[in-house]
Amino acid sequence: MSPGDESERPYLRIAEAIRHRITTGALRPGDRVPSTRQVVRDFGVAMATATRALAVLRDEGLVVTRVGSGTAVRAPDPPRRGGRAPGRELTTERIVATGVAVADAEGLDAVSMRRLAAELGVGPMSLYRHLSGREELEHLMAEAVFRAYPLPEPGPPGWRAKLELVSRVEWSAYRGHPWLPELVSLTRPLLTPEAMAHIEWILRALDGLPLTPAERAREAVTLSALVRGLALSVAAEVQAERETGVANDQWWITLDDEVRALMGSGRFPRLAAVYGEEMRDLDGLLNHALARHLDGLAARLARSAAEP
Known part of the structure; x- marks a missing residue:
């Protein structure tokens, strides 16, 4: 050659x-x-x-x-609009859908009223006839995503299957929209029916179990926090790839010599013995964390059943 x-x-x-x-x-x-x-x-x-x-x-x-x-x-990009499409009126739903599309492609920071106006082919001030501002827009974007990931009724039999299902539905939503975890807060939760329905679904799955009201409340919050915590890692990595143009696998390739040297130094024998892609497989980490969490809840219920 x-x-x-x-x-x-x-x-x-x-x-x-x-x-x-x-x-x-x-x-x-x-x-x-x-x-x-x-x-x-x-x-x-x-x-x-x-x-x-x-x-x-x-x-x-x-x-x-x-x-x-x-x-x-890659799916084809939707055509950018140079002006308002004939026969399509500007609506709140169109604005929100455009905000979700921009956030999916470029991250939440790329979403602005000016940017959405350009995408929709309208003047920025026209958006304010439908939305009060950025805060309401983000609220409605999160609401729209949760609405797109409905929970089945009544769901699978058994508390464990139900809790696993709701966790995986939330994981799918976060994976499909990596910006969403930024808008979900444990201390200042989204007061929208679509988001609140997930907590209600978890609490209903716990009906009839020998748990105190405080334990039920903490379980609902902790389970959602477990999924969101891993999803934030996804969001951080997506942002890093956008900013650097370097995919995660490429980034690790560049560090290969350094990683090998550290693992072969003898300073970290236990880490070297288990180190591998399993530690970076986020789907695998979710499976492990979810199984261990639900195992712990099952053990708690078994203790209650054994008590006289």
């Missing part, structure tokens, strides 16, 4: 193979593309080569990497 023959470089050949699957429809928008580890296995290349191949596809806008959910084929 001559030095100038770029087409023969392994990472470009891998990128072309995945690109072909996307352009032919074998991989459709939203489908996950092979992970770096799968590329390493399938193509017999080093991790750095696999990472570089996926970086090429990201740079081309064909795929997008979302923290905790891997790399997927």
